[in-house]
Amino acid sequence: MKVSEARQLVGGLSDTSKMNCKSYGLPAQACKVGGRLHKVKGSTCENCYAYDRGMYGMPVVKAAQARRLATITSPDWVTNMARAINKAKYFRWHDSGDIQSSDHFQKIVDVAKATPNTMHWLPTREAQIVANHTEELPNLIVRVSAAMVDGPAPKRFPNTSTVHAKTIPVNSYTCPAPKQENKCLECRACWDKSVPNISYHQH
Numbered sequence: 001m002k003v004s005e006a007r008q009l010v011g012g013l014s015d016t017s018k019m020n021c022k023s024y025g026l027p028a029q030a031c032k033v034g035g036r037l038h039k040v041k042g043s044t045c046e047n048c049y050a051y052d053r054g055m056y057g058m059p060v061v062k063a064a065q066a067r068r069l070a071t072i073t074s075p076d077w078v079t080n081m082a083r084a085i086n087k088a089k090y091f092r093w094h095d096s097g098d099i100q101s102s103d104h105f106q107k108i109v110d111v112a113k114a115t116p117n118t119m120h121w122l123p124t125r126e127a128q129i130v131a132n133h134t135e136e137l138p139n140l141i142v143r144v145s146a147a148m149v150d151g152p153a154p155k156r157f158p159n160t161s162t163v164h165a166k167t168i169p170v171n172s173y174t175c176p177a178p179k180q181e182n183k184c185l186e187c188r189a190c191w192d193k194s195v196p197n198i199s200y201h202q203h
Contacts, residue, residue, distance in 0.1 A: 001080075003086045006080045006084040007084040010077065010080050010084050011065075011066075011067035011069075014064075017182075017183070018182055019183075019184050020185075021088060022088055022091055022092075023091070023092035023095040024068065024092070025068070025097055026068055026098070027097055029051070030097055030100065032098065033125040033126055034125050037125065040147075042148055043149070044125075044148060050095070065096065078107050078111050078114065081107075081111045085115050089118065090118065091115075091120050092121050093121065094123060094124070098125060099129055101129070105129050105130070105133060108140075109135060112140040120141065120191075121141050122140065122141070122142045125144070130157065131156060141191055142157075142159060146160065146162040146163060149163050149165050150165055153169055158196065159195070161190075161200065162200070163200050163201075164201060165201075168199045169197060171196065173199070174198075174201075178203075
């Protein structure tokens with residue numbers, strides 16, 4: 001199967017202005033924990049950048065996200081995603097949206113297994129799903145995200161992320177993007193398991 005055909009079968013991949021790698025986005029409105037946090041004042045999801053803001057509000061983007069969401073239950077999804085990612089060195093899951101279920105998370109793990117030469121970064125607020133899954137892969141880093149702006153990093157997890165407006169947690173790596181035109185450039189800290197917590201400036 002051609003890479004282009006596989007990408008069509010999974011609803012396409014995302015190209016974001018911040019990162020110089022492919023990513024994959026689902027509708028933010030489909031988030032489970034994130035959907036509840038979106039209604040909570042001061043939460044990291046209250047003013048979600050992917051919730052109808054900027055490019056994420058465009059009909060073509062929303063249609064692509066809906067196509068992707070519709071494919072995740074396909075029995076061939078893992079094979080198709082692995083082929084769609086192809087030989088990418090880095091890949092980001094969910095520039096919008098989140099894990100939908102334990103089965104969905106297991107499929108993502110299986111995609112990582114099938115693409116051992118690709119480093120996968122999966123940010124998520126689905127802490128319970130992650131906590132119930134014990135398998136670890138060297139090329140998949142799961143960062144469980146804090147619930148509240150200026151709140152502490154989630155406990156129990158080796159890799160986490162926080163959002164700060166004023167307070168950066170101790171021993172955190174601060175995302176450099178705001179100082180470099182909101183781009184990752186050469187930074188790959190999000191994919192680095194030796195970095196326990198990354199703190200992003202609220203945006």
